[in-house]
Structures are given as structure tokens and as C-alpha cells.
Amino acid sequence: MSDAARSPQPLMACQECDLLQRIPPLPVGGRARCARCGFLLAARPRDPLELPLVLTLTALIVFVVANAMPLMDLAAVGRYASTTILGGARQMWLDGERITAMIVVFCAVIAPALYLLLMLAVLLAARRPPLPHWSGELLRWGLHMQPWAMYDVMLLGILVALIKIAQLATVDPGVGLFAMGLLALLLPAISVTFDAREVWKRVEWKHGDDLAVAAFADGNYVERGR
Amino acid sequence: MSGAVVTGAQAGLVSCETCKLLTRPVNAEHAGHCPRCGATLEVRRVQSLQRTWALIIAAAICYIPANLLPVMVSNTFATSDAETIMGGVVYLYSSGSWPLALIVLVASVMVPLGKLLALGYLLVSVQRGMPGSHHERARLFRIVVFIGRWSMLDVFVATFTVALVQLQPLMSVLPGAGVLFFAAVVVLTMLAAESFDPRLIWDVKNNMEKQDG
Numbered sequence: 001m002s003d004a005a006r007s008p009q010p011l012m013a014c015q016e017c018d019l020l021q022r023i024p025p026l027p028v029g030g031r032a033r034c035a036r037c038g039f040l041l042a043a044r045p046r047d048p049l050e051l052p053l054v055l056t057l058t059a060l061i062v063f064v065v066a067n068a069m070p071l072m073d074l075a076a077v078g079r080y081a082s083t084t085i086l087g088g089a090r091q092m093w094l095d096g097e098r099i100t101a102m103i104v105v106f107c108a109v110i111a112p113a114l115y116l117l118l119m120l121a122v123l124l125a126a127r128r129p130p131l132p133h134w135s136g137e138l139l140r141w142g143l144h145m146q147p148w149a150m151y152d153v154m155l156l157g158i159l160v161a162l163i164k165i166a167q168l169a170t171v172d173p174g175v176g177l178f179a180m181g182l183l184a185l186l187l188p189a190i191s192v193t194f195d196a197r198e199v200w201k202r203v204e205w206k207h208g209d210d211l212a213v214a215a216f217a218d219g220n221y222v223e224r225g226r
Numbered sequence: 227m228s229g230a231v232v233t234g235a236q237a238g239l240v241s242c243e244t245c246k247l248l249t250r251p252v253n254a255e256h257a258g259h260c261p262r263c264g265a266t267l268e269v270r271r272v273q274s275l276q277r278t279w280a281l282i283i284a285a286a287i288c289y290i291p292a293n294l295l296p297v298m299v300s301n302t303f304a305t306s307d308a309e310t311i312m313g314g315v316v317y318l319y320s321s322g323s324w325p326l327a328l329i330v331l332v333a334s335v336m337v338p339l340g341k342l343l344a345l346g347y348l349l350v351s352v353q354r355g356m357p358g359s360h361h362e363r364a365r366l367f368r369i370v371v372f373i374g375r376w377s378m379l380d381v382f383v384a385t386f387t388v389a390l391v392q393l394q395p396l397m398s399v400l401p402g403a404g405v406l407f408f409a410a411v412v413v414l415t416m417l418a419a420e421s422f423d424p425r426l427i428w429d430v431k432n433n434m435e436k437q438d439g
Contacts (some may be wrong), residue, residue: 010248010404011248012241012246013233013234013241013246013248015241015243015246015424015425016367016424016428017233017425017427017428018233018234018425018428018429019232019234019239019428020232020233020234020237020239021349023305027413036363036428037360037361037428038361039364045381069407071386072386072390074389074390074391075394076393076396076397077396079393079396080411081391081392082390082391083389083392086387088385088389089385090389091388091389091391091392092385092388092401095388095400095401096401097405097406098379098406099406099410100381100384100385100401100407100409102431103409103413104381104382104383104385107373107378112435114294115296121360125395126350127426129304133264136244136245136262136264136265137263137264137265139244139263139412140244140263140265141285143244147374147375147416148375148416150375150378152381152384153376153378153379154378154382155374156329156333156376156382157379157380157381157382157386158381158382158383158386158429159326159376160318160326160329160330160379160383161325161327161382161383161386161387161390164314164317164318164321164383164387164389165387165391168391168397169391169393179397180318196245196379197246199245200245200247200393203245203262203263205261205262207389218354
């Protein structure tokens with residue numbers, strides 16, 4: 001960015017230790033860590049908006065497959081059974097563990113769906129700057145959903161369940177399980193290739209329509225605007 | 227910038243937790259909203275210590291029934307077999323898959339307990355202003371945040387075992403009461419880690435340096 005090269009880097013505070021510092025312009029693939037606590041302040045991925053968009057679209061398609069197709073099939077003494085993600089939660093609900101069922105649905109379906117849809121909305125909006133200020137709100141919610149989307153944990157959980165059941169019956173992994181494995185890779189890939197700073201650079205400031213708004217402090221502590 | 231000013235709070239500035247924009251708060255009590263993204267600004271997370279304490283005490287209470295009550299009950303023709311978290315670990319170990327037994331032991335027993343102890347230690351160290359390595363404490367907090375979600379493992383194991391083994395009347399598995407408490411421990415400790423403000427760890431260091439200087 002040419003304007004970024006001209007203007008001094010804005011002052012920022014480390015999220016984990018509040019130390020004030022400036023992040024130097026990063027080369028592609030570069031990372032900036034806090035001078036005091038070592039927290040990862042910023043990273044500059046190669047393609048911070050287009051690649052995550054492609055990955056998010058892919059993940060949404062895989063998400064549909066993972067939810068629609070059976071995770072595994074079971075055969076024992078001439079009887080067959082199979083389950084999907086929602087089927088697992090449904091059985092929990094029917095057996096009276098309703099809160100647990102809701103937690104499972106949240107971690108397995110709602111949180112990843114919200115994360116992917118909100119990221120999609122933000123990344124599509126980012127193609128036509130300036131972004132409307134509500135896209136900041138969407139990104140905030142999307143990032144909040146991230147730790148609750150637990151495909152990696154769920155995959156390991158299903159593996160343990162498979163090995164336990166394999167003692168009693170024949171179990172075959174289904175298409176849904178492979179889709180889930182793919183999601184366990186795609187979700188972290190989106191967050192690694194995405195650079196939120198690129199979105200914040202392009203977002204339209206909310207500044208002005210709220211009386212309780214803080215004043216912007218730039219690198220020289222000069223108040224701008226109000 | 228004078229040498230004494232190191233943190234945002236000391237410079238009278240507040241950093242937006244969402245978009246990282248550094249701004250001047252409206253006033254000391256209410257920092258107001260971020261002019262760029264509209265998020266509510268907090269110099270330090272509001273009532274971070276009280277909220278984190280409340281959540282880890284609730285989690286510690288749930289941790290007891292989570293380990294004592296069965297998470298799964300398997301029924302066959304004649305037998306009914308209740309299995310606790312530790313029982314599941316023993317079953318995996320005795321059936322020969324000791325790597326999985328180890329994973330479940332770490333994720334389900336050691337991680338939740340470790341998280342409670344680690345967050346408790348961090349809270350006490352911040353409240354007492356205890357001297358010690360702030361780098362180690364910051365690292366401890368990051369580990370707690372990183373590993374937190376992996377304790378959900380046993381909830382998923384129970385869910386999918388229950389969903390799949392439904393071959394009535396030959397063999398069926400029902401969820402036990404322990405699974406709810408176990409899920410509650412995981413969710414409560416994850417929320418506790420989110421409500422703890424790691425900047426408080428470093429405020430202790432800043433205060434000590436101020437007293438020294």
C-alpha cells in the first residue's frame with residue numbers, strides 16, 4: 001500500500017499486555033510480536049482477502065456435505081445404523097440430555113455456520129471498499145464464534161467413539177466424516193490466510209453518529225475530529 | 227513519548243478489543259464506543275476478576291459430579307453398565323488403545339483440572355500483586371485459552387456413541403447425568419478464560435516498577 005508507506009505506522013496497544021508500540025510495515029509472510037510479552041500482534045498473509053474468500057466458499061459447501069451425509073455406519077448382528085451430526089444431537093435430546101444436545105448443536109452446527117456466513121459477508125463486502133460500518137459488527141461476531149466451532153475436537157471424539165464401538169460392531173466411516181476432516185483443516189486455514197487489518201483499513205468509520213464516541217488518537221497523541 | 231509512558235492505560239488511551247484502534251476514552255468510568263467499529267470500549271475488561279472467579283467456582287462445583295456420575299450407560303439383554311470419565315479411560319487402556327486412553331485422560335481429566343488451577347493461580351497472583359515471572363504467567367494464560375476447547379472431547383464421544391449404538395433390544399447406550407456437568411465444566415472454563423483480562427498480569431508488573439522507581 002503506497003499510502004501506508006508514506007504515513008507513519010499508527011500507534012497500537014498490545015492486546016495482552018497493553019504496551020504501546022508501532023508495528024513496522026511487514027513483508028509478505030512477516031509477523032510482528034509484542035516487544036514485551038511476545039503476543040502475535042499482526043501477520044501479513046500473501047493474499048489477505050481473496051484467498052480466505054475462496055476458502056470460506058469451499059468450507060460452506062463442505063459444511064453442507066458434512067451435515068447432510070452420514071458420519072459413520074454401524075453393522076452388528078444383521079442390524080444397521082448410521083448417524084449424522086444433527087442425528088447425534090437429536091438422540092441426546094430424545095434421551096433427556098437437552099442442554100448437552102444444545103451445546104453439541106452450537107459447537108457443531110451453529111457456531112461454524114455463523115462463523116462462515118459472517119466471514120463470507122465481510123469478505124464479499126471487502127471487495128467494494130469502503131465497507132459499511134456494520135461489517136465491523138459482523139466481523140466481531142464472526143471472530144467470537146471461532147473458538148466454539150470445534151470440528152477438530154469433534155473429529156477426535158468421533159475417532160475415540162469409533163474405536164470404542166469397533167469392539168462391539170463393525171463401523172465404517174461415512175462421507176460426512178471425511179467432510180468434517182476437511183472442515184477441521186479449512187477453518188484454521190481461513191483464519192491464517194485472513195488479515196483483519198485489511199478489513200479495518202477499508203471500513204467506513206462509525207464516528208459521529210454516537211455521542212459517547214471516543215476520540216481518535218493518532219501516533220502523535222493529537223486528537224482528530226471531536 | 228516520555229520514557230515513563232509504556233502502556234495504553236498509563237497514556238490515558240484505550241485499545242478497541244475488536245479492531246485494535248487506539249482512542250482516547252470519553253471519560254474514566256465509561257470509555258464509550260470505538261469510533262471505527264462501534265464496539266464498546268473497556269480500558270480493562272469490566273469486573274474481570276469477579277466474573278472469572280464466579281465462573282471457575284461454578285466450574286469447580288460441576289467438576290465433581292462430572293467425574294462421579296456416569297457419562298454413558300450401556301444396556302444389553304442382561305447387563306447394564308454405567309461408565310464414568312475415568313472408567314472410559316480405563317476401558318480404552320485395557321482394550322489396547324493406550325494412545326487414545328492417554329488423549330482422553332489428558333483432555334477430559336487433566337485439562338479441566340489444570341485450567342481451574344491455572345486460572346485460580348492467575349487470579350490470586352493478580353489480586354495479591356505477587357512477584358514472579360510475568361512472562362510465565364502470560365504463557366500460562368495462552369495455554370489455558372488454547373487447550374480449553376479440547377476438553378469437549380468426551381461430550382462428543384458420548385454423543386456419537388449414544389447416537390450410533392441404538393440396536394434395541396440387543397444393545398443400546400444412553401447418556402448419563404455426568405455428561406451435562408462435564409459439558410458445563412468445559413463451557414464455564416472457556417467463558418472464564420474469555421472474561422479474564424491478561425493485561426491485569428502486566429499491570430502488576432507496572433505497579434511494582436512504579437513503586438520501585
